[in-house]
Amino acid sequence: MFFEIKDLSIHYSTGGNTFKAVNHIDLSVEKGQTIGLVGETGAGKTSTALGIMNLVPNPPGRIVSGEILLEGKDILKMSKIETRRVRGNRISMIFQDPMTSLNPTITVGEQLSEVIRVHQKASKIEATLKAKEMLETVGISGDRYGEYPHQFSGGMKQRVVISMALACNPELLIADEPTTALDVTIQAQVLELMKKLKNDFDASMLMITHDLGVVAEICDSVAIMYAGEIIEFGSLEDIFDSPSHPYTVLLFGCVPDIDSDVKRLTPIEGLMPDPSRLPEGCHFYPRCPKRIPICAGEAPVNVEIGDGHKVKCFLFGKGAALN
Amino acid sequence: MSENPLPLEKENEVYSRKSWWGEVWGRLYLNKMAMAGLAILIILVLAAIFADAIAPFGYDDQNLNETFLRPSLSHLFGTDNFGRDIFSRILYGARISLTVGLFSVSISVVAGGLLGAVSAYYGHMTDNVIMRLVDVFLAIPGILLSISIASALGPGLMNMMIAVGIGSLPTYARVTRAAVLSIKEQEFIEAAVSVGASNFRVILRHILPNCLAPIIVQATLGVASAILVAASMSFIGLGLEPPTPEWGAMLSVGRPFIRDHWHIVTFPGIMIMFTIFALNVFGDGLRDALDPRLKR
Numbered sequence: 331m332f333f334e335i336k337d338l339s340i341h342y343s344t345g346g347n348t349f350k351a352v353n354h355i356d357l358s359v360e361k362g363q364t365i366g367l368v369g370e371t372g373a374g375k376t377s378t379a380l381g382i383m384n385l386v387p388n389p390p391g392r393i394v395s396g397e398i399l400l401e402g403k404d405i406l407k408m409s410k411i412e413t414r415r416v417r418g419n420r421i422s423m424i425f426q427d428p429m430t431s432l433n434p435t436i437t438v439g440e441q442l443s444e445v446i447r448v449h450q451k452a453s454k455i456e457a458t459l460k461a462k463e464m465l466e467t468v469g470i471s472g473d474r475y476g477e478y479p480h481q482f483s484g485g486m487k488q489r490v491v492i493s494m495a496l497a498c499n500p501e502l503l504i505a506d507e508p509t510t511a512l513d514v515t516i517q518a519q520v521l522e523l524m525k526k527l528k529n530d531f532d533a534s535m536l537m538i539t540h541d542l543g544v545v546a547e548i549c550d551s552v553a554i555m556y557a558g559e560i561i562e563f564g565s566l567e568d569i570f571d572s573p574s575h576p577y578t579v580l581l582f583g584c585v586p587d588i589d590s591d592v593k594r595l596t597p598i599e600g601l602m603p604d605p606s607r608l609p610e611g612c613h614f615y616p617r618c619p620k621r622i623p624i625c626a627g628e629a630p631v632n633v634e635i636g637d638g639h640k641v642k643c644f645l646f647g648k649g650a651a652l653n
Numbered sequence: 654m655s656e657n658p659l660p661l662e663k664e665n666e667v668y669s670r671k672s673w674w675g676e677v678w679g680r681l682y683l684n685k686m687a688m689a690g691l692a693i694l695i696i697l698v699l700a701a702i703f704a705d706a707i708a709p710f711g712y713d714d715q716n717l718n719e720t721f722l723r724p725s726l727s728h729l730f731g732t733d734n735f736g737r738d739i740f741s742r743i744l745y746g747a748r749i750s751l752t753v754g755l756f757s758v759s760i761s762v763v764a765g766g767l768l769g770a771v772s773a774y775y776g777h778m779t780d781n782v783i784m785r786l787v788d789v790f791l792a793i794p795g796i797l798l799s800i801s802i803a804s805a806l807g808p809g810l811m812n813m814m815i816a817v818g819i820g821s822l823p824t825y826a827r828v829t830r831a832a833v834l835s836i837k838e839q840e841f842i843e844a845a846v847s848v849g850a851s852n853f854r855v856i857l858r859h860i861l862p863n864c865l866a867p868i869i870v871q872a873t874l875g876v877a878s879a880i881l882v883a884a885s886m887s888f889i890g891l892g893l894e895p896p897t898p899e900w901g902a903m904l905s906v907g908r909p910f911i912r913d914h915w916h917i918v919t920f921p922g923i924m925i926m927f928t929i930f931a932l933n934v935f936g937d938g939l940r941d942a943l944d945p946r947l948k949r
Binding site: 383385414415416417418419422423425426427430431432433434435436444445448449491494495 | 839840841843844845846847848849850851854858859862863
């Protein structure tokens with residue numbers, strides 16, 4: 331296994347309250363695979379991503395438990411210098427908002443060659459040439475090396491950010507909602523580009539998103555997150571053709587389907603539970619239409635219902651017998 | 654990517670290549686007061702640089718036959734109690750005053766800026782320790798602090814600049830800290846850390862250039878107050894000793910003769926006033942030009 335998250339928990343504590351943003355997550359990524367991490371706002375997706383880079387702001391955040399293994403080596407136990415070598419070089423991240431993730435006072439090209447120079451023993455000229463080449467790869471003319479971020483459009487900025495993330499041929503690319511801040515026409519372009527470059531550079535990818543359309547477009551496997559837990563995991567076909575967890579089923583009910591003539595979409599009733607007061611038992615229990623008595627008292631465990639298709643719900647496995 | 658239908662020259666017109674500083678200059682240029690201030694400053698700097706060529710007399714050329722002369726064509730601003738030409742002394746004094754202003758502000762900008770940036774970036778304990786120390790300094794009025802440091806170090810140009818620099822250091826630490834605090838939360842800082850940049854690199858390359866605007870404004874206004882503090886210190890005898898032609902010292906020396914010979918104190922005073930005025934007006938203009946919310 332090339333990249334593995336084991337039992338990761340991240341808590342934020344402010345003023346006596348503890349917000350359990352991520353709770354005992356397990357996830358593994360194989361070489362070349364793209365995994366989608368899907369969930370609504372506040373499900374702990376971004377916290378997971380920051381946790382992987384060991385960038386959780388501390389305080390208030392703290393990685394309470396868990397291991398993040400990159401080829402068997404725990405990132406969380408690395409020294410500061412080792413971590414810096416991993417960041418941007420072996421694992422890199424594409425941020426949500428390209429408008430704010432570029433430094434407005436430095437030219438785009440310099441920011442790009444900076445990444446190269448931090449990680450590779452390249453001279454200034456070599457880095458510049460490489461940076462121009464990277465700009466060309468994402469479809470921006472190398473002549474625009476000396477321009478500032480404000481001279482680029484949103485979609486182009488996101489391309490620059492993508493080229494920065496790919497500049498050092500990372501093995502794992504974490505994309506934190508890379509298309510959320512872009513309009514739909516650009517979204518498709520950027521996704522297509524990411525898909526292509528991911529293959530060209532032979533990288534694995536963790537795609538964080540709340541957009542099931544994006545997932546369908548580029549992911550191989552999907553992990554559905556709810557209240558800091560992965561409640562369902564499976565291949566793209568598993569999740570899209572036979573969603574099993576009630577939350578996943580409801581999630582698909584929120585997306586318009588072009589084939590069926592639905593007048594109204596069905597929203598999921600209620601709100602995500604307050605992460606400082608998570609309900610006992612199953613976290614989804616208060617909103618679940620299929621709840622059974624056992625859900626309130628006991629936390630469900632992962633049940634494998636198909637090849638690699640895992641669900642955290644009492645409707646399956648041991649709980650189903652009780653029902 | 655799509656083919657670009659425009660020839661290269663046209664493309665240059667489409668993408669305005671005006672840099673951020675170019676835009677700031679454009680806005681500053683429209684501000685008449687700021688430009689007037691800048692003009693005065695340029696004249697002063699030129700006068701200071703070419704004092705040797707412009708000044709008709711040396712700054713310590715005494716002529717006891719011609720003491721207390723009123724302003725005339727041969728002595729534009731008159732002469733003082735030793736018969737020295739006040740116009741020449743003011744020209745040479747511009748050198749001292751501008752040096753003191755720039756140098757002491759550089760001391761406080763560099764030292765205060767670094768303290769403020771480190772304090773804001775690392776936060777927690779570091780922040781608390783540095784900021785409480787700065788608070789101790791802030792509790793003492795700047796000029797008193799400068800006076801006590803100057804009296805401990807003794808008179809002299811270098812000591813005076815250090816004293817004035819340290820006296821205004823807390824303000825810069827505060828200003829920089831506030832600016833860094835807001836910049837360090839921005840996503841591009843997180844992005845810089847996520848590509849593996851070191852703390853040092855993040856502070857110097859990514860944070861400080863983005864905080865320059867408030868620091869520059871504070872520094873422009875600071876040069877004015879540094880000149881003023883230096884003049885007051887010379888006035889009470891803690892700065893430069895005669896015959897060095899410091900404007901404050903000239904005021905101080907001329908004070909006993911103010912009843913009968915007004916010109917001895919008036920001209921140095923006017924020069925201080927003009928310099929401070931020019932710096933303040935220019936500083937205000939610069940602040941407005943740097944503030945993007947005033948963009949039209």
